[in-house]
Amino acid sequence: MSKIRVAVIGVGLVGSEFIKQLLSVRGSQFQLIALTSSTRTLFSPDTPITSSWKTQLSNSTENADVKSLTERLKALVTLTDKVVVVDNTSSDDIAALYPLWLSSGLHVITPNKKPFSGSYTLYEAILNASKSTGARYLNESTVGAGLPIISTLKDLVMTGDKVLKIEGVFSGTMSYIFNQYSTGSPDGPSFSSVVSEARQKGYTEPHPADDLNGFDVARKLTILSRTIAPSPSIYSFASVETASLIPPALEGIPTGDEFFARLPEFDAQFDAMRKEAAKEGKVLRFVGVVDPTKGEVKAGLEKYPTTHPFATSLGGSDNIIMFHTERYSPRPLIVQGAGAGAAVTAMGVLSDLFKLL
Numbered sequence: 001m002s003k004i005r006v007a008v009i010g011v012g013l014v015g016s017e018f019i020k021q022l023l024s025v026r027g028s029q030f031q032l033i034a035l036t037s038s039t040r041t042l043f044s045p046d047t048p049i050t051s052s053w054k055t056q057l058s059n060s061t062e063n064a065d066v067k068s069l070t071e072r073l074k075a076l077v078t079l080t081d082k083v084v085v086v087d088n089t090s091s092d093d094i095a096a097l098y099p100l101w102l103s104s105g106l107h108v109i110t111p112n113k114k115p116f117s118g119s120y121t122l123y124e125a126i127l128n129a130s131k132s133t134g135a136r137y138l139n140e141s142t143v144g145a146g147l148p149i150i151s152t153l154k155d156l157v158m159t160g161d162k163v164l165k166i167e168g169v170f171s172g173t174m175s176y177i178f179n180q181y182s183t184g185s186p187d188g189p190s191f192s193s194v195v196s197e198a199r200q201k202g203y204t205e206p207h208p209a210d211d212l213n214g215f216d217v218a219r220k221l222t223i224l225s226r227t228i229a230p231s232p233s234i235y236s237f238a239s240v241e242t243a244s245l246i247p248p249a250l251e252g253i254p255t256g257d258e259f260f261a262r263l264p265e266f267d268a269q270f271d272a273m274r275k276e277a278a279k280e281g282k283v284l285r286f287v288g289v290v291d292p293t294k295g296e297v298k299a300g301l302e303k304y305p306t307t308h309p310f311a312t313s314l315g316g317s318d319n320i321i322m323f324h325t326e327r328y329s330p331r332p333l334i335v336q337g338a339g340a341g342a343a344v345t346a347m348g349v350l351s352d353l354f355k356l357l
């Protein structure tokens with residue numbers, strides 16, 4: 001039986017859950033052979049990595065060295081056995097290695113948005129490297145976590161449907177925040193307290209400012225645009241028209257902890273926005289739009305009537321994504337459900353691994 005050998009890079013929230021789910025697949029053709037944290041590498045092609053992986057990794061004497069790991073992984077690729085790198089980091093340095101991995105015949109699976117939403121030069125290098133060897137990259141969890149968003153979009157495009165517009169709530173963090181914060185009532189919990197809850201629930205990016213500045217949504221919109229048709233017209237996610245929620249005084253704060261310490265200073269500012277929306281009979285929701293027909297890609301905070309589906313049907317970290325296409329018109333194809341959190345994100349990553357079988 002041919003094998004798929006799996007090397008995991010990044011063993012944080014999603015990485016740990018992915019390992020747990022992977023190790024519980026019964027009768028598996030998958031063999032976990034390597035782990036890399038930001039400080040340690042464990043390369044173990046012969047001795048199984050087990051549910052005691054944390055101890056195995058911390059007992060490893062090898063410092064983290066992804067380039068040297070890459071060389072060893074390359075040597076394991078055969079005509080029948082695949083080797084896949086699962087990147088569970090949010091690192092740009094790791095993203096820069098995708099062309100090397102793919103051109104070395106290593107498949108790549110990831111929830112990391114950075115490789116696909118950064119510079120078009122990197123994105124093009126990823127596409128070309130994948131084409132040159134046939135090694136695949138799969139990134140379902142980059143948009144809507146485990147929800148079938150990328151696979152649905154690929155199916156629509158591949159079968160000749162024309163995408164007219166994709167719109168929705170693309171951020172689990174923003175969804176959670178505004179579902180709790182803006183319910184149509186002028187009062188409620190403080191803004192900083194609900195952001196803090198979103199972080200505790202594992203919905204936020206490693207630095208929560210990356211959610212609140214809208215960049216996470218801008219990255220997802222870039223990925224969707226490029227999945228419809230690769231084009232340098234969005235040179236990077238920074239070209240997306242994005243309305244940040246970060247008060248100017250908190251821009252550029254280096255750590256999440258410092259950011260949280262100062263966020264309560266701005267609760268009154270957010271409260272005024274909530275009150276204004278409630279006065280109009282509306283709620284606040286952070287939405288994104290990709291409109292290939294108008295060439296428009298944008299993300300920002302909008303007001304919706306309390307009867308709108310974005311107000312009535314979302315709870316928790318739900319994403320809702322509406323695909324308006326030639327075939328799905330005038331009523332869109334809609335995907336909805338939890339769009340952040342370790343369990344559903346790791347499930348999306350594992351489902352990509354099954355696609356390699």
Ligand SMILES: NC(=O)C1=CN([C@@H]2O[C@H](COP(=O)(O)OP(=O)(O)OC[C@H]3O[C@@H](n4cnc5c(N)ncnc54)[C@H](OP(=O)(O)O)[C@@H]3O)[C@@H](O)[C@H]2O)C=CC1
Nearest residue numbers: 010012013014037038088089090091111112206340341345
């Ligand atoms: N949480 C969620 O709901 C979702 C997350 N994602 C994506 O999943 C990815 C992981 O998120 P999450 O698990 O929440 O974040 P975490 O911060 O919990 O995990 C990221 C891990 O990557 C490690 N890391 C960073 N750089 C390197 C490196 N160069 N080599 C090896 N390891 C490294 C970090 O180690 P250290 O802490 O030591 O720096 C950390 O353990 C991100 O790209 C995120 O955008 C996607 C969808 C949903």
Ligand SMILES: N[C@@H](CC=O)C(=O)O
Nearest residue numbers: 171172173203204205
């Ligand atoms: N921080 C992101 C995680 C998933 O992509 C979000 O809140 O949606």
Ligand code: NA
Nearest residue numbers: 140143145147
């Ligand atoms: Na998804």
